[in-house]
Amino acid sequence: MKKLLKLSSLIIIISLYQSCKSVDLRTAALKSNSIINAEQKGKTLLNQARTAMGYDKLSKTKVYEVSAKFDWNRAWLLMPMNAFPGNNGKKLQLRMATNSFDGQVEYLEGRKENTIQGVQSWHGYKKKSNSNLIKQHNHNRYIWGLATYHYLLEAPIHLPDAEIIRYAGTKEIDEILYETVYVTWGSVEPNEKFDRFLVYINPKTKFIDLLEVTINDFFIKMPKGLQHATARYERKETSIGTYMPSTIKIQLKGPKKPESKVYSIALENYQFDSFNKELLYPIDNLKFYGFSKPTEQ
Secondary structure (H helix, E strand, O other), X not given: OHHHHHHHHHHHHHXXXXXXXXXXXXXXXXXXXXXXXXXXXXXXXXXHHHHHOOHHHHOOOOEEEEEEEEXXXXXXXXXXXXXXXXXXXXXXXXXXXXXXXXXXEEXXXXXXXXXXXXXXXXXXXEEEOOOOOOEEEOOHHHHHHHHHHHHHHHHHHHHHHOOEEEEEEXXXXXXXXXXXXXXXXXXXXXXXXXXXXXXXXXXXXXXXXXXXXXXXXXXXXXXXXHOEEEEEEEEEEOOOOOEEEEEEEEEEOOOOOOOOOOEEEEEEEEXXXXXXXXXXXXXXOOOXXXXXXXXXX
C-alpha cells in the first residue's frame, strides 16, 4: 500500500510540475467583454450572498472559535503541503479575531496536544495552552495556514469589498446553474502579486457553495499546477444566524465530483465572543494590521 501511495504521489508531482502556465479564472464571456454591467452585477450578487448567509451578523462579532478536524487523502500527505503538521484525524480548536488575519490553532489531540500556533500582525508565535511563555517565529507554514483558513471562513464578508469584481456568467456544477463572480486585485488579467477567485453562487439560496482560487503565496515554492484549487462548502446555521461552513472540501484545480478531495475540514460547535480578544494578541508593541498586510508582504 505504501509503495502504491508513493507511486501515485510521484505521478501527481510529475504531472503538476509540467504545468507552468499561470492560471486564468476568467470565463470566456468575461475575456470577451460581452457582459453588460459586469461590475455592478457582480457586486450585487456578492452583497446578496453576504446578507443571505448572515455574514453581516458575523462581521459585528469581535472573536469566534470552532472545533476542526482535517481528513487528508493519504496520497497527498506524502507531499509537503500540510500547513498544520500532525492534524490528520486530530481535533483542533481554531480561534479567530473577526475582520482580521489574526488567530491561532490549538492541537487538542495527538503528538502536539496542548500546543498553540498563532499569528499576530503577520508574526508567528508558539506557546503551550497551560503556559504564558511565548516563542516568536517566522514559520511560514503556520502563518500562511492560519491566514488562509481564516479567509476561507470569512470570505463572504470581504469579497464584496475587493478592488476588482466582475460578473462572469453561469456555470453548471452538480446540475445547478451557478452564477459566477470573478474577484481579484491589481489587474483583471492574471498577475503574480494577487490571488484570484471565481465565486459560485447558488441561484436559489444565494449561498456561496464553491470558491475557485489561485494561490500565489503558498508557504513553499510550488508549481503552477498546485496554485489552483477549489473549496467546496457545506453550511449550517449558527447561534447568531450566520450560515458558517460545516465542511470545507479542498479539490485540486477546478471543481470536481463532490467525493473528490485533497483534504476536507469538518467544523462544528461555533462560539462567538466566547473569549477575551486579548488572548489573540500576546505579543506587545506590534502594529495592528487587521484585514490588511504590511506593504512588504
